Amino acid sequence: MSQEQLIQELISTLGADVVLRGADVPERYQTDWSGTPPQQPLALVRPRTTEEISAALRLCSAHKVAVVPQGGMTGLAGAATPTQGTVALSLDRMNSIEDINSQTGLMQVQAGVTLQAVQEAAVAAGMVFGVDLGARGSCQIGGNVSTNAGGNGVLQHGMMREQVLGLEVVLADGSVLPMLRPMIKNNTGYDLKQFFIGAEGTLGIITRVLLRLRPAPKATATTLVAMPDFDTALAVLGRMQSHFGNSVAAYELMWDSFVQASLSWLKLSAPFAERHPMLALINVDGKDEAQLQDDIQQVLEEAMEAGEVLDAIVAQSVAQAQQLWKLREAPAELNNHMHPAINFDVSLPQADIGRFADACEAAFTARWPQKHSLYFGHVGDGNLHVSVDGATVNGECDAVEAELYRLVGEFKGSVSAEHGIGLHKKPYLSNSRSPAEMAAMRAIKRALDPLGLMNPGKVFEL
Amino acid sequence: MSQEQLIQELISTLGADVVLRGADVPERYQTDWSGTPPQQPLALVRPRTTEEISAALRLCSAHKVAVVPQGGMTGLAGAATPTQGTVALSLDRMNSIEDINSQTGLMQVQAGVTLQAVQEAAVAAGMVFGVDLGARGSCQIGGNVSTNAGGNGVLQHGMMREQVLGLEVVLADGSVLPMLRPMIKNNTGYDLKQFFIGAEGTLGIITRVLLRLRPAPKATATTLVAMPDFDTALAVLGRMQSHFGNSVAAYELMWDSFVQASLSWLKLSAPFAERHPMLALINVDGKDEAQLQDDIQQVLEEAMEAGEVLDAIVAQSVAQAQQLWKLREAPAELNNHMHPAINFDVSLPQADIGRFADACEAAFTARWPQKHSLYFGHVGDGNLHVSVDGATVNGECDAVEAELYRLVGEFKGSVSAEHGIGLHKKPYLSNSRSPAEMAAMRAIKRALDPLGLMNPGKVFEL
Missing domain, CATH: 3.30.70.2190 (Alpha-Beta Plaits)
Incomplete structure (x- = not known):
């Protein structure tokens, strides 16, 4: 059986301490913060170097077994949860800060370093890092890049994309793209690193990140x-x-x-x-x-x-x-007080956010007069969060989602401002993307991952 | 003959006032500021709408005739110069500022509007536009986006990429990608617009741009x-x-x-x-x-x-x-005082710029003791410009280029900071890009332009 053979080859190539088989995979690698039901992967690989990741992907590619990249497992859209028969590949051992230079304002890290470690290293060097969000202690930079994370600093510093000067990425076939040149201006053909930012691991695995730091405010x-x-x-x-x-x-x-x-x-x-x-x-x-x-x-x-x-x-x-x-800080308490919390992370044209929130409230009240819903957000960035208590809508969570995303489409907004699409927002992606855009995404996916092995079934179906 | 038939179909579809045949094509559409020898295209198309561009590309695609997108023709790398047997497609009639909103700080324009018109409209609305460069009166926003232009404002506002919130793009097959949603945060699958920024027209034609404006300094x-x-x-x-x-x-x-x-x-x-x-x-x-x-x-x-x-x-x-x-302002005088001016636009890791300039100077002096060379640049961005007077190096312009780009490779710099690759820097692209990156670029190109009809022979050979 090819799967058994793959596991044997992974173990013999990477060592038994790097590869865990299905039943031995700890629960924390089986799902993320999205509430997706846990799923045991075929195996879990926890490489220590880019070379080991490259070797693992070459083997998986040879056996046509799909790979699910994993960071801090704090995602809210399910992008890092394993699916059946896949190899989970965690970056958590690649957690070194490799270089930091306060004169150039650059920091090079491995993808598995936590956001908080990056923030603290920046402050120690007299600078600040431009992205901050609640999961900072657990989420990893590779995941932040893969979801183009937002958070509290976007108004001033932009999204994660604007903090990334370079990436190292391993493609499905094991080839390594070294895109870590420390230059702000580099117009030499396509800016390939942009393709992997926000791709949720569907085009390759981010292994190193060259980050821009910002001057610390006095x-x-x-x-x-x-x-x-x-x-x-x-x-x-x-x-x-x-x-x-x-x-x-x-x-x-x-x-x-x-x-x-x-x-x-x-x-x-x-x-x-x-x-x-x-x-x-x-x-x-x-x-x-x-x-x-x-x-x-x-x-x-x-x-x-x-x-x-x-x-x-x-x-x-x-x-x-x-x-x-x-x-x-109420969002940290949502899951303790709402049963379940139905959480939304949407963008609207900034001027329309107020009317959109009113429209949601009216639509929810019409159908669920007892509903309990909250509205808050990074409004300077056009980003609105909405949370609805599932216990107050007769448990009709899917209907609440459908209604809100219908309104997002009507207001020409985005069904995902900063959490990504993953598994959970796939049904609603077409509310924010035209058929021509979907076709272009699929063409790009096939170009960089022709066998469809990188995080399959996430973001969209091929 | 298929070319003749294509011209007839273009004329009957778009009208005789939109299509000029080879001999009727004015000189300004035959080359750019790079000094590339003029080349008559098969025809020049000057559409007024996205729909006309889509129709033109569908016809060219059906006849397998390549298309060269043209903006203000101020490029310094030859990316917009026609090559033999191609249809030149100028955006110069698509020069409307369609919307400007000082509250949201957004401006939507057609791609053919000049940079200066954008700057002036921003100022009239009490804001500023973040990109400025010498060719402002002639260069067009579509070209600025296609080359990811830099200039004087990068230190504070970033490159053109960071001013672009949305794009409308027509692909080689005539399909239109509407990516003009006015949202800073929009993580719904791949950020497709990023692919076209800096692609020098090799992946599609940019027809509309949604720009971010900046608060005017007091x-x-x-x-x-x-x-x-x-x-x-x-x-x-x-x-x-x-x-x-x-x-x-x-x-x-x-x-x-x-x-x-x-x-x-x-x-x-x-x-x-x-x-x-x-x-x-x-x-x-x-x-x-x-x-x-x-x-x-x-x-x-x-x-x-x-x-x-x-x-x-x-x-x-x-x-x-x-x-x-x-x-x-000396750069505006280079061509009047150097015969010819051999101009460079390179990026280096910021800390190495001084040593790099010294190394160039030493290498030039060793071979051409009479050489006259100038060094200047947007050093805050790691960008150095070098100009050498061809008349002082025995006309050995190619050797000067080869020597400088060899040093760029040695210093792990970029052969093009802000002018792009076009025709002229193609031989040196591999000094700044690995084989794996080149392979990924070609895969992307084939995915979005399978017939290879968009600005062929620019940036790299397929």
Whole structure:
């Protein structure tokens, strides 16, 4: 049997400590944070080097056995969960920070290093890394690149794609693409690394990443601002950006539904005496903290006079800023308080987010009058998160999904802003992609993975 | 004859005013600024709409006749020059700015609009566009995207790629990829638009572009700084960035050879009493011009005390800033003063640029003791330009090129930082790309253009 032969060849080539057989594969390699039912792979390979990955892929290719690349298993779309008869290939042993240079602002890492390790190394070198998200302690850079991760820093620094200067990638046939040249400008034919960013492991395995770091801000100030509605929230964002430019580092909008859930789940005291339709947590970078606080105060006063801001707190200490940011931490509690949580991560043309949220709320209420739903998001980037408590919609989770994604299509939005497609959003991909685009994606897939062995069944069917 | 039939079908489908036959094709469509010998195409098509481009490509595809997309014809690598028996397809009639929104900071344009028109529309809307380069009045956005143009704004805003939020592209078979969704975050499968940025028209024709605009700086200050050597120049750049962060908008380094040529060709008076090994033109953005000038003065004083800066001028008016920037305009005069000018546009790992320039100078001097060569560049981006006067190297232009590109390979640099590969750098592409990368590029090309009809013979041979 070819599968048995493949396992024997993997063991004899890579060593028994690198290859685990199906029954021996620990549970953590069988599913991710998406809630996909666990699936035992044929085998788990945990290589230590690019050469070992290349050898493993050559063998899998020879036996026509598919490979599922795995990072920190924190994905929310199921892209890293094994499917039956596949070899899971985990990057978790490739976790070295290979080089960091504060003069050039570049860091080269193996793909299995955690986001948090990257962030900490950047800070130790007097810089910062531009991407941050809740799973930082577990998620790996290779996975962040493969899903083109977003998070809290996008407004200022862009998505993961904009932090990536180079990649090393192993293709399905085992060939290695060395694309780690440390140059911002390099127009020598197709920028191949772009193809693998956000491809969710369907075109190759990312083994090394050359990252761009950003100058560390000298000071950061945080404010929590109450506003009457979404359009006003956009006006306040515009006002802040017009005053502080690219120094506006975060603009996290929370509808009151979200704020109330956060206060209750995290046992926080209400920041304002009154409830308000919408709160925004805003970070602004600058040179001097006291000066920054004064400047923010002044802009907010103008916004209050204009009727845009109803109330506001400017944090006077790091501790107070951290306290304000706790309000944004409800997502970590979703699975404890919603049974189950039906979570959405969508993008809309920025100006339409408010109308979209209203349309969802109206549609949900019409069908499930008891429904409990929350709205929040990185609104500066056009990204809205919605969570619905499955227990309050008669367990009709699929119908909730179908309804929301129908509205995304209607509003010409994206069914996945930052979590990717994986397994779970495949049915809805065509809401955001035309047939011509789907055909082009399939052509690219066949070009780089002609046998269809890289993470098959994820993102789209061939 | 199939070619004759194709022309007849193009005329009957698109109209005689859209299709010109070979002998009627004006000279400006026969070559670009690269100095490639003019070549009459089989025909020139100047469509007015995406639909006309789609129809033209369907016909060309049916007759298996290749197509050369053309923008402003300002390219320096020959990518837009026709080759024998091809149909040239100019975007110059598709020059509408279709939408601009200062709240979302987005502008949608047809591909044939000039860079300068985009810049002016952005300013009129209270924003700025992030890319600027000398050919702004003639070059077109579609060409800027197809070559992933760089220029003066890269340090702050990134390359053209980072200004592009969406594209509309017509593939060789006439199918249209609508990728114009106005969302920063959109992880729904492969980010197909990335494939066409920098592809020099070899994968499809860009017909529309959705551009990101940037907030307009409230004030900009300019300084000209004299320094003893390259490593010090990098230290000064680091010092400026550490103080001003991403507000350092330009850092243009000029070796003395370049400065002297500029003074002489443009009849400028010397900015400093003494000659210095290196001058840098630096722009910094901020909120208040006087404050900014003071801050720069202070940073420069610290740098002078540290021995990094030998002399400096901080412009006290816009007119003085413009006068200082004139020093950087020698490139426009290269072809008038060098016979011929042998121009290079290369990238190096930033820290190695000084040693690379020294190595070139030594290698040139050893073989051509009379050689006249200039060094300058967007050094903050790792980009170096070198120009050599062909008349001072016994006309051995090819040997000069071979020597410089050999050194680029040795220094692990890029043979094209921002001008692309086109026709002229094809022989040297392998100095910057591995065989595995070349194979992947060819696979992508075959996937999206199976008949090889899009700008054949440019960038690489299939």
